[in-house]
Amino acid sequence: MRFAIISVTKEGQKLASDMELVLRNDPTVIKVDLFHKNVKDTVSNLFNDYDCWVAIMATGIMVRIICPIIKSKLKDPAVLVVAENKKHVISLLSGHMGGGNKFSIKIAGVIGAVPVITTATDLNGKMGIDALANQYWFDVKQPQLIKAVNQLIAENGKVDLHLPSRFRFLENHPLVTRSYCIHIWEKSFIRASLPGKEFENELDLYPKRIVAGLGSKKGVAGEQVFFAIRSALQHLHLPLERLDALATVDLKKDEEGIIDAASKSDLPLEIVTLNEISDFKHVDCTPSKLVQREFGVQGVSEPVSLIRAGESSRLILKKTAYNGVTVAIAVSTN
Structure with missing residues (x-):
């Protein structure tokens, strides 16, 4: 997910920095940017560049700013309002389709606040x-x-x-x-x-098509790979059955651990060539100096997941290492 955190006071700016430190270590957070003041111009110009806006300010300020720019519950990003005293996190917009309710719970957990959710279905369990x-x-x-x-x-x-x-x-x-x-x-x-x-x-x-991209050290056991896949999915609260495929680079196509994990998962293993990765550019990818040095490409797990998820895909879990195995997960947006 892509988070934008915006504040208007010095105390709010400090809280925003504290949030950022925690969110950057969350593998499901692909991007987090901080903004301070100039709220109307910032939100109006960048509104749809993020999945969730976290506003540390009075609710009324955000209501007045977003009213002219919201368009659809299917497309609008989530908007949360956080009390400067860290007592409450309000799910203001796109609580369901945009994930605002679950984001409010996440942010509330980060700062020790109470999430405020008002959608009727949630209130009734x-x-x-x-x-x-x-x-x-x-x-x-x-x-x-x-x-x-x-x-x-x-x-x-x-x-x-x-x-x-x-x-x-x-x-x-x-x-x-x-x-x-x-x-x-x-x-x-x-x-x-x-x-x-x-x-x-x-x-x-x-x-939507979901693909887990895999990288591994040589000789990694199938159990290690399978554990890494399941652990990665837990971050997203997704079961193994929700995956459509696994993917890896052609240099790893004969790696027994990856083959065994694909067989145990009952998922197709799709192969991406080094040339495909070399030609691939995506804003979500984080280059690895180690992979660049050894294989001459920016990375393995992130690009292969994005390539095999299809055009206009995006990362929902950035590369995460589990005892010699690296996993990234991408979803198609089409």
Whole structure:
């Protein structure tokens, strides 16, 4: 995720710096930038460059600034307001689809505050369809039905949710089972069905492609690679079944540990050539001096994950080392 933290006072600026130190060590945080004062121009000009804005200031200031620039709950970034005394973190905008509610919990944990969440489904211990889409990286095809689905759930109704067998893990998610009647079907996408006319009340979710890129030392065991993959996914609160593929560089295509982990994961292992990596440029990639020295390319796990996730992909977990194995995870944005 990409965070922008903006402050207006000296005390707020200090709090912003403290937040930055913690967030930069979070593997799910790809970028964090600090801004001070000039709030209207900064937010207006850079609003959609970040996934989440953390405003350390009065709520009214941010309300007045964002009102003219917000466009859609499907596209607008999350906006949080943090009290300067570190007591509360308010999820102000894009609580579900933009991840504002979960970001408010994250930031509250960083500074020891109480998250303030006001969405009805969350208050009733349920999971809205847009929150489900955000958590598991699903693309919503009929967004006009989100309100109706969430309203029924908030009023203690249950929505029929048809899942491909690969997503059976959702049957064990307590918030999902409180909100939906689960059905397994043979199609590759997810469908939420409301009572009423067929087709007119069906909301479809299509899984975005998620790829874990792997790098490793020579001779690493399959168990180590498999542990690294599972550990990386835990940072994202995703199960192994949500991955679409593993990827590595051609120099590692015969590495038994990686092959064994792919077999155990029941996932395809996709190979990226050194030439592909050499020609690849992406703002999310962090160059590795060691890899550059040994192989002549900027890195392995990050570029291979982005390349195999597809065009317009982005990192959701930056390269993270686990006992001789490096993992990065990317998702397609198409």
